[in-house]
């Protein structure tokens with residue numbers, strides 16, 4: 001199942017710099033592992049915002065929930081999830 005996910009990041013300004021750096025390093029490793037495994041298909045920065053648009057390819061809602069709630073930045077993000085399905089006019093084979 002494909003999901004469009006928007007993550008809007010708001011890290012508190014008073015979070016100690018060391019803690020912030022640790023969370024960001026863990027977030028990057030977590031994200032890149034999921035990308036290598038084909039679960040996190042796309043990640044794009046939204047220009048001018050500390051936010052991203054991502055496409056996830058997972059088994060079901062529960063797997064997506066587990067992945068998103070395991071994000072090291074999860075406590076500092078507003079997340080919006082939109083389920084996707086193949087458009088009947090799509091011509092690319094790898095879109096579903």
Ligand SMILES: O=C(O)C[C@H]1C=CC(=O)O1
Pocket residue numbers: 007009027028031050051052073
């Ligand atoms: O920077 C972000 O958009 C938030 C988050 C998502 C993946 C990652 O490495 O950081």
